Amino acid sequence: MAFDEDKIQALLCGAESAGVFNRAVVGFILPDGSRKVLTLHTAEDSVFDIASLTKVCPTSTLALDFILQGKLSVDTKVVDYIPELETNYREDIRIFHLLTHSLDYRVPMKTLRELPPQEILHALFTYQFAKAPGADFNYGNPASVLLGMILNRLTGKSLQELGEETFFKPLQMNRSGWDPLTRAANAIAKEDIVPTEICSFRGREIQGEIHDESAWVLRQLFPVGSAGMFSTVPDLLRFVQMVLNDGVLEGKRIISSGVLNLVSHNAFELPEYRAFTTAYEGTGACTALGWELNSSKFMGTKCSPRTFGKTGFTGASIVADPQAGAAVVLLSNFTYPHREPNADRIHAFRATLADAFFSSL
Numbered sequence: 001m002a003f004d005e006d007k008i009q010a011l012l013c014g015a016e017s018a019g020v021f022n023r024a025v026v027g028f029i030l031p032d033g034s035r036k037v038l039t040l041h042t043a044e045d046s047v048f049d050i051a052s053l054t055k056v057c058p059t060s061t062l063a064l065d066f067i068l069q070g071k072l073s074v075d076t077k078v079v080d081y082i083p084e085l086e087t088n089y090r091e092d093i094r095i096f097h098l099l100t101h102s103l104d105y106r107v108p109m110k111t112l113r114e115l116p117p118q119e120i121l122h123a124l125f126t127y128q129f130a131k132a133p134g135a136d137f138n139y140g141n142p143a144s145v146l147l148g149m150i151l152n153r154l155t156g157k158s159l160q161e162l163g164e165e166t167f168f169k170p171l172q173m174n175r176s177g178w179d180p181l182t183r184a185a186n187a188i189a190k191e192d193i194v195p196t197e198i199c200s201f202r203g204r205e206i207q208g209e210i211h212d213e214s215a216w217v218l219r220q221l222f223p224v225g226s227a228g229m230f231s232t233v234p235d236l237l238r239f240v241q242m243v244l245n246d247g248v249l250e251g252k253r254i255i256s257s258g259v260l261n262l263v264s265h266n267a268f269e270l271p272e273y274r275a276f277t278t279a280y281e282g283t284g285a286c287t288a289l290g291w292e293l294n295s296s297k298f299m300g301t302k303c304s305p306r307t308f309g310k311t312g313f314t315g316a317s318i319v320a321d322p323q324a325g326a327a328v329v330l331l332s333n334f335t336y337p338h339r340e341p342n343a344d345r346i347h348a349f350r351a352t353l354a355d356a357f358f359s360s361l
């Protein structure tokens with residue numbers, strides 16, 4: 001079989017007909033290293049709010065690079081960089097728990113959106129956990145907010161600056177970063193940015209400003225690690241291909257060797273991290289360091305168990321299979337004009353898209 005552009009285009013049109021989205025760009029990395037991009041009612045370099053893809057591009061991937069360089073450790077205490085953390089278990093919380101979302105924050109950050117930014121942070125710093133760190137998997141925004149703060153305090157640079165220095169400039173990701181309308185370098189025209197939602201909370205259409213409400217409020221202080229990045233499919237394809245090539249793109253080393261191993265293996269099975277896994281025995285928890293791993297919910301069933309990826313609330317996703325040397329990146333306006341009660345329909349489309357692609361390789 002061969003990659004079938006007509007089949008993928010038909011899937012995009014079918015999703016439009018079903019009302020899942022009406023603007024989308026999807027890109028593919030093929031096993032030979034080539035890249036293809038297909039579009040639905042928008043340009044291939046259209047800029048989207050990538051929502052929680054921010055957690056991996058750049059946040060967790062930056063953290064993994066610092067760990068591989070020896071500048072951080074998975075065993076580093078969070079309070080070493082965030083002494084304001086006054087929650088219970090404060091001495092037990094490690095960077096490992098942030099990277100694996102194994103901190104038991106049971107507070108949806110959208111419930112904090114009415115607070116001033118400092119009060120949002122105070123709510124996270126003083127949260128009282130019902131379970132010890134590492135006792136359960138609990139995906140959410142707080143861990144990535146804390147991880148982004150640690151990177152900022154480690155380097156003295158914002159995530160925007162770190163992203164530009166480490167990824168965006170070296171990888172020629174010229175339309176990626178925070179604050180697309182106003183940033184000094186590579187500002188984006190508003191008409192090039194796909195709107196994300198007609199937002200009742202802010203009372204206007206959201207276009208070119210952060211969709212995630214708590215990340216939007218916290219941006220008054222700094223770019224946060226959980227959401228807020230804007231990017232394009234061509235830019236993200238270069239980023240993902242670099243990770244698939246273990247930190248190298250087009251012969252140029254971007255980040256440390258070893259990153260592919262960390263993002264494509266279950267963090268709780270890696271021998272060097274066994275000290276963190278005791279509480280997970282028998283839970284079936286499966287997550288890579290910083291990335292999701294082997295999740296059929298959005299990755300489908302035609303890729304290998306080492307497939308890593310991430311989703312974003314606005315309709316974004318990355319699915320990358322190192323065994324196949326291939327990946328699919330989707331950006332869409334799933335939340336426009338209004339968000340749906342859950343992500344079931346976009347997950348179903350993501351899985352169908354991934355299956356159609358990986359089964360053709």
